[in-house]
Amino acid sequence: MFRPLHAVGLLFAVIVGMAAQPALAESPEGLLESLRAEASGTAGFQGFSAARGETFYKNKHGDDWSCSSCHTLNPAAEGKHAKSDKLIKPLAPSANPERFTETKKIEKWFKRNCNDVLDRECTALEKGDFLAYLLTIKK
């Protein structure tokens, strides 16, 4: 059975959905600065290291997965979820300008993925090294 009201509702939902796209709230560089501010409070902090970030990205941390298990060894490439095979858009901002631009999303995924890879939350130093590494990746 066809119900015109449903179609009206659907059209309305589509229009509202398009209007509700969140604005870009952050930039990767801005995030790196706020991580630097956070990390500089810890003893012995001497800046972020892209090389350390690369090691962190590619190695496992006591669990089954590394960052690269899903995001692949090349952060500029498309990834694939290690369990579900779901396609993952590139992680490096050079290959995917949407990355690290929305605070809520950044926090959610750091929390979730650090938990999956390290069984704990990541420190500001780890996040900063990781981001510094990603920012060195060319498309």
Next chain:
Amino acid sequence: MNIAGKYLLGLFAAAVLFLGATLPVAQAEEDEYSGSRATIGAARPSNPKWVSECGACHLAFPARFLPAESWREMMSGLDNHFGSNAVLDEETAREITVFLVDNARRKKSRDASGNMPKRITESRWFMREHARAELRVKNNPKVKSMANCAVCHIKAEQGDYSERNIKIPK
């Protein structure tokens, strides 16, 4: 109403007719396979948060694949979601739960041992539908898991599980 108004109304009516003519056809077919007829004739239920949150890690599995009780239990245990911590903020979790429960499978659903199914793939209806397919894809590395709907159901992302849109990879 002026002429422009009538014109717009006409356009709108045409759009509505078009949607009405295209959606229900595809719908009627796929519902045979989920065992639920509740959604025939209506647009496929969707919710932006369900798409963005559930669909971030795996296919956003249709609500009609599990009964309401299964969704409620799953959504209250996201801190251990099949081994992953997939906790959502409260508001998002509530909205998605309501969406899933509202559009859940209406028929009774059980797993092989007669319990409430925890996974879609352990539901009796699913195992019945896929008994032959499972044998065919058993050692196929491209399939990996029976939960990987979109490998064979090439339009699963659009909610289309119809027979004509199945293509089993070689």
